[in-house]
Amino acid sequence: MALGLAQAGADLVLLGLPGSQTNTEKMIRDLGRGVEVVDLDVSDHDAIAGVASEVLASHQVDILVNNAGIIDRVDTVDVPRESWEKVLDINLSGLFYLTQEFGRPMVERGYGKIVSIASLLAFQGGFRVVSYAASKHGVAGITKALANEWGPHGVQVNAIAPGYMATDNTTALREDPERSRSILERIPAGRWGRPDDIAGAAVFLASPAANYVNGHVLVVDGGWMAR
Secondary structure (H helix, E strand, C coil), X not given: CHHHHHHCCXXXXXXXXXXXXXXXXXXXXXXXXXXXXXXXXXXXXXXXXXXXXXXXXXXXXXXXXXXXXXXXXXXXXXXXHHHHHHHHHHHHHHHHHHHHHHHHHHHHHCCEEEEEECCHHHCCCCCCCHHHHHXXXXXXXXXXXXXXXXXXXXXXXXXXXXXXXXXXXXHHHHCXXXXXXXXXXXXXXXXXXXXXXXXXXXXXXXXXXXXXXXXXXXXXXXXXXHC
C-alpha cells in the first residue's frame, strides 16, 4: 500500500516497530518520493499522542492508513487474558487512538482520507481466532461510526477487508495442506492474495475518486465472499 501510494504521487511517513520499515523506506526513495520513518508500537497507547504530535508538527497529513495488526490462533476456551488484550490493544484500540490523533486536524481542516485494514473476519467468525474476529468487527464499526461523524466535515473513513493473503499472519494456514486446499477451493481466483493486490484499493480510497465513498468496507478477496 505504501508503494502504491508513492507511485500515485504521495510522500509518506512510515510508522512502525523499530527496524520494520527499512526495505519499504528504500523502495519509496527509489521511486523518488519523500519518506520519513518514525518508530511506534501502537500497543503503547501512551506513545501514540506524542508520536502524532511530532509528525503533525512538521507534516500536513491528508491520508492515514491503519495497517498494524496481529493474530493469535488459540481454541477459544483456552485464550489467555494476555493474548486477548494484546490483540485488541494493537488491532482495535491502537487503531482508534491513532485515528483520533490524526483525524482531529483533518476534521478541523475539512479534508482527509482514512483507510483502515479490516478482514473477511469483519463479516465472519473464523475458527480459533476469536480475538482477531472481535477486533476486525470493531474496525468495521469504528469505520462506520466515524464516517457518520466526520463525513459532514469532508473526511472520508473507509476500510479494506483483504481476503486470504500470503503474509506472516497466514503462514500457519498455508503450511497446513488440508486447510490451504479448502481455502483455495473456495476462492474463484484460485490463488492466495498478494500484498500488492491491496495497493489499488488503498490508492482509490485515498484519492478524490472516492470522495463520495464513506463508511464502506471494501472486500478484496479474489471472490471468496461471492461463494
